[in-house]
Amino acid sequence: MDVHESDEPLIAGYDSVVCDLDGVVYRGADAVPDAAESLQGLVARGVRVVYATNNASRVPAEVAEQIAGVGAPATPSDVVSSAQAGAARLAEVLDPGASVLALGGDGVDAALRDAGLLPVSPGASDRELEGVSAVLQGYGRQLRVRDFETAARLLTTGLVWVASNDDATLPLPWGQSPGNGAYIDLLATAVQRRPDVVGKPHPPLYRLALERLGTDPARTLAVGDRLGTDIVGAQAAGLDSAWVLTGVDRPTDLVAGSASPTYVLSSLADLLRPYAVPTPDADGWRCGGARVSPGADGLRIEQDGAAAIEVVRAGLAALRVLRDEGGTAEQLRRGAEMLERVLDDAGPTPLR
């Protein structure tokens, strides 16, 4: 929707939220500041919240437990996973009770069962594997080389192949580990074709979330920290999106890509506040008390006691115009780095 200044909290324009998890609600074992209280606040207002996760390895009850563990409201039915979206896709094309190779963690197995299909493990007997009519591939830490050989053997015969998500990497405390996308590439190299992928940024996971919510897409807001998955996926599914700066992506990632979030939030608490909208002003942009204009060496920032997030909204608006008018990648990056410094100076929740 077009965003206008209002005295109402941002969330007043929506009936429901599809919320990402890592980098939005928690980071590993830690709670993201303000997230749990804000989600409680949304539910208290009557807003429906579901959590859409590309993580296919865990079962919804386990995910809900982690969400509740940081103090946010969640039951297993509030969790919509890419494994569930994959199983739903297969249930559309297979007969009820059909056997599917479950190449992934417990979440893949459970999703197939819940969708009325029969999961078959890669370690099953040849007789059981013979009856398989599709492969559902999701991340599974217990998978072994032999399991991928079994999947390749089945896929070579032309079976339906659905993958939960194609995230190339999986962030772990020490850095980046291969994600499900890397394991898809491994199989694709062998079988010379690619799967149908259902997780973000592909629309099926958001569509399943909408089905679960039963709300009007025009009154549903997608919230996430990753531009290339959460925000691009929301755009593909036709949903308004809020990019929250508590996770991995930063202003330099926005100017380097093509995602265009409807809102930019310092934390989920901004959902419960009026949204200061950036507006053009002579040669620059104004947002709340902040004013930002393009300068010879990046951006000219007049913060004047304004909130850091207001500087960032005005600055990103200025950088988007610069991008459209042929600004160089170097100019865009330099401007975005200035905004990142404003965020860093403001601390973990860059509101004040």
Ligand SMILES: [Mg+2]
């Ligand atoms: Mg995330």
